[in-house]
Amino acid sequence: MKLLVPVKRVVDYNVKVRVKSDQTGVELAGVKMAMNPFDEIAIEEAVRLKEKGVATEIVAISIGIAQCQETIRTALAMGADRGILVEMDASPEPLAVAKMLKAIADNEQPRLIILGKQAIDDDMNATGQMLAALLGWPQGTFASKLVVEGDTAMVTREIDGGLETVSLTLPAIVTADLRLNEPRYASLPNIMKARKKPIETIKPADLGVDPAPRLTTLKVTEPPKRLAGKKVGSVAELVDKLRNEAKVI
Amino acid sequence: MAVLVLMDHEHGRLKQPSRSAVAAAAKLGEVHALVAGHDGAGDAAAAAAHLPGVTRVLKVDSEIYAHALAEPLAALLVKLAPDYTHLLAASTAVGKNVMPRVAALLDVQAISDVAEVIDADTFIRPIYAGNALATVKSSDPKKVITVRAASFDPVPAEGGAATIENIGDAGDAGVSRFVSAELSKSERPELTAARVVISGGRGMQNGENFHLIDPIAEKLGAAVGASRAAVDAGFVPNDYQVGQTGKIVAPELYMAVGISGAIQHLAGMKDSKVIVAINKDEDAPIFQVADYGLVADLFTALPELQAELERG
Numbered sequence: 001m002k003l004l005v006p007v008k009r010v011v012d013y014n015v016k017v018r019v020k021s022d023q024t025g026v027e028l029a030g031v032k033m034a035m036n037p038f039d040e041i042a043i044e045e046a047v048r049l050k051e052k053g054v055a056t057e058i059v060a061i062s063i064g065i066a067q068c069q070e071t072i073r074t075a076l077a078m079g080a081d082r083g084i085l086v087e088m089d090a091s092p093e094p095l096a097v098a099k100m101l102k103a104i105a106d107n108e109q110p111r112l113i114i115l116g117k118q119a120i121d122d123d124m125n126a127t128g129q130m131l132a133a134l135l136g137w138p139q140g141t142f143a144s145k146l147v148v149e150g151d152t153a154m155v156t157r158e159i160d161g162g163l164e165t166v167s168l169t170l171p172a173i174v175t176a177d178l179r180l181n182e183p184r185y186a187s188l189p190n191i192m193k194a195r196k197k198p199i200e201t202i203k204p205a206d207l208g209v210d211p212a213p214r215l216t217t218l219k220v221t222e223p224p225k226r227l228a229g230k231k232v233g234s235v236a237e238l239v240d241k242l243r244n245e246a247k248v249i
Numbered sequence: 250m251a252v253l254v255l256m257d258h259e260h261g262r263l264k265q266p267s268r269s270a271v272a273a274a275a276k277l278g279e280v281h282a283l284v285a286g287h288d289g290a291g292d293a294a295a296a297a298a299h300l301p302g303v304t305r306v307l308k309v310d311s312e313i314y315a316h317a318l319a320e321p322l323a324a325l326l327v328k329l330a331p332d333y334t335h336l337l338a339a340s341t342a343v344g345k346n347v348m349p350r351v352a353a354l355l356d357v358q359a360i361s362d363v364a365e366v367i368d369a370d371t372f373i374r375p376i377y378a379g380n381a382l383a384t385v386k387s388s389d390p391k392k393v394i395t396v397r398a399a400s401f402d403p404v405p406a407e408g409g410a411a412t413i414e415n416i417g418d419a420g421d422a423g424v425s426r427f428v429s430a431e432l433s434k435s436e437r438p439e440l441t442a443a444r445v446v447i448s449g450g451r452g453m454q455n456g457e458n459f460h461l462i463d464p465i466a467e468k469l470g471a472a473v474g475a476s477r478a479a480v481d482a483g484f485v486p487n488d489y490q491v492g493q494t495g496k497i498v499a500p501e502l503y504m505a506v507g508i509s510g511a512i513q514h515l516a517g518m519k520d521s522k523v524i525v526a527i528n529k530d531e532d533a534p535i536f537q538v539a540d541y542g543l544v545a546d547l548f549t550a551l552p553e554l555q556a557e558l559e560r561g
Contacts, residue, residue, distance in 0.1 A: 011377070013513075016380070016512065017377045017380050017381060019380075019381050026376075026377060026380075026381055093358050094349065094358065094359065095352070095353060095356075095357070095358045095359075098353055118494075120377070120378065120493070121376065121377060122376050122383075123361070123362065123374075123375065123376055123377070123378065123493070124349075124359070124361045125345055125349070125361055125362075126349035126352070126359045126361055127349075128349075129319065129346065129347075129348075129349035129350040129353070129359075130349050130350065130352065130353035130359070131353075132319075132350060132353075133323065133349075133350040133351075133352075133353035133354045134353050136422075137424070138319075138320055138422075138424040138425035139319055139320070139346070139350065139425075140425075141319070141345070141346050142342065142345075142346070144487070154428065157342075158342070158487055158488070159342040159343075159430075159488075160264075160341055160342045160343075160439070160441070160488065160496070161259075161432040161433060161439075161488060162430065162431050162432035162433045162486065162488050163430065163431045163432075163488075164316070164427070164429070164430045164431075165427075165428040165429045165430070165431075166316075166318065166425055166426065166427055166428060167425070167426045167427075167428050168424065168425050168426075169423075169424045169425070172424075177487075177494075178477070178481075178487070178494055179480075179487055213358070214357060214358035214387060214388050214389045215358055215360065215385040215386065215387050215388075216385065216386045216388065217383050217384070217385050218371070218384040218385065218386055219383075219384045220376070220381050220382065220383050220384075221381070221382050221384070222380075222381065222382070223375070223379060223380070223381070223382050223519075226519055226524075226537075226538045228536060228537045228538065228539065228542075229524075229539055229540035229541055229542065230540075230541065230542070231531075231536070231541075231542045231543070231544060232541050232542065232543050234543075235543065235545070235550055235553040235554050235557055236553075236557055238525065238541055238543050238554070239554065239557045239558065241541055242502070242523070242525070242541070246502075246523045246540065246541075248445070248501050248502040248522070248523050249445070249469055249502065249558075
């Protein structure tokens with residue numbers, strides 16, 4: 001069974017982002033970039049399915065500027081077999097991403113597409129659900145466990161009050177939550193091997209998709225700063241302040 | 250045209266974040282509420298009819314919607330969409346699962362986790378784990394939105410008198426099926442609805458020690474949460490998690506115990522009204538956002554706090 005795993009290049013999760021002074025976005029120049037952490041989990045899950053003999057081929061896809069190739073290389077080093085880069089100047093919105101992924105899925109005919117549940121830059125949490133809608137496939141979002149058997153994916157999902165398990169008829173979409181697995185580090189030999197794995201580069205037009213955004217970002221601002229308050233010397237003083245000053249207990 | 254809010258409900262009761270979604274919707278137009286479900290759908294619809302600002306409740310009682318599966322629920326919303334300018338839901342597990350699917354079926358870009366409504370087309374939403382706020386304007390003819398409940402005061406539970414209308418289902422493609430649920434049992438209020446939240450972090454050292462928080466939570470009527478580090482270490486289940494990748498909370502009082510204050514945790518609680526931090530490391534970043542900081546070993550501070558509260 002063929003698997004697709006889309007991977008996004010985002011600001012590394014350890015970086016504290018700064019809002020640009022002209023309010024057009026966040027500062028990206030010279031900032032360390034990395035694969036979206038949830039996408040790493042998605043790749044790891046795909047590789048484990050291959051190791052179990054469930055998956056036969058894993059195709060990693062990234063959409064954006066030429067440097068997204070590095071993100072695909074990371075996926076290849078973790079165990080994906082080949083890559084597709086849809087090259088364009090900007091990082092498109094989830095709807096356009098989903099349309100491009102649908103076009104690729106129509107060509108590639110995978111049985112399963114695993115995505116990260118959200119990207120840590122725009123925090124949209126939408127691409128997987130949107131792709132499932134466009135393909136008319138069922139979706140298992142926020143997955144903490146995935147079991148593929150025959151024509152079925154059993155997905156255990158993180159929901160507000162605990163966990164829920166759903167049974168999906170393949171082909172299906174799964175989006176990875178934190179606890180699905182712990183992604184491996186790519187070994188040096190695998191990083192070397194990944195250099196020889198093929199990456200095909202295409203354009204949005206090759207997929208017949210107009211990636212024009214539907215949302216215009218009018219401005220990006222810093223959230224109101226919370227000022228540090230005071231230190232209290234004892235538990236008794238804390239309780240007194242909460243009772244008599246803040247009046248919250 | 251009116252605005253439709255998908256209500257999240259369980260056992261006949263509306264979840265509080267849905268009342269926040271109604272508050273957000275009221276800024277956009279006349280509000281209709283959709284209650285789709287099976288067990289308890291009637292009670293939930295009656296509760297929705299009592300919400301101030303809701304003028305009409307659409308109720309679908311069908312087994313198809315018993316577990317709020319995204320596929321049939323999205324199909325239902327798409328069927329109702331022509332009559333509405335905006336479709337909203339709270340950013341609960343259900344809302345986040347269903348609404349982007351609806352948006353794609355309508356060929357519009359979903360607008361996730363809206364924290365402020367500027368006008369019918371313009372919204373503010375957090376990006377980068379809340380480290381920046383983006384003001385976005387949608388050019389789509391219809392808006393599909395999830396609402397960050399912590400940013401909108403919920404409408405009161407009583408005061409409205411909407412009509413309830415039974416509507417038909419929109420079918421089920423049969424590609425997804427509910428198997429089972431494993432829900433955390435707790436007598437405590439839900440994290441996203443609690444007036445007080447007490448969260449433990451890696452400093453709690455193990456799951457057993459979380460019981461030190463229990464009597465305090467009991468006394469204050471608080472929900473118990475945790476940092477991602479505490480969840481990753483296996484101290485408590487993931488549904489305790491407060492943060493960018495967990496639940497977003499904004500209670501009257503948030504107490505962070507043994508939590509260093511990673512960016513991803515702050516993203517989930519920094520809109521709380523009063524923040525208390527108890528940590529033995531005086532340089533912990535959590536103190537930079539805390540209104541009251543106590544540098545202390547939590548294993549002495551928690552029992553002291555319990556005693557102090559019991560003293561009344």
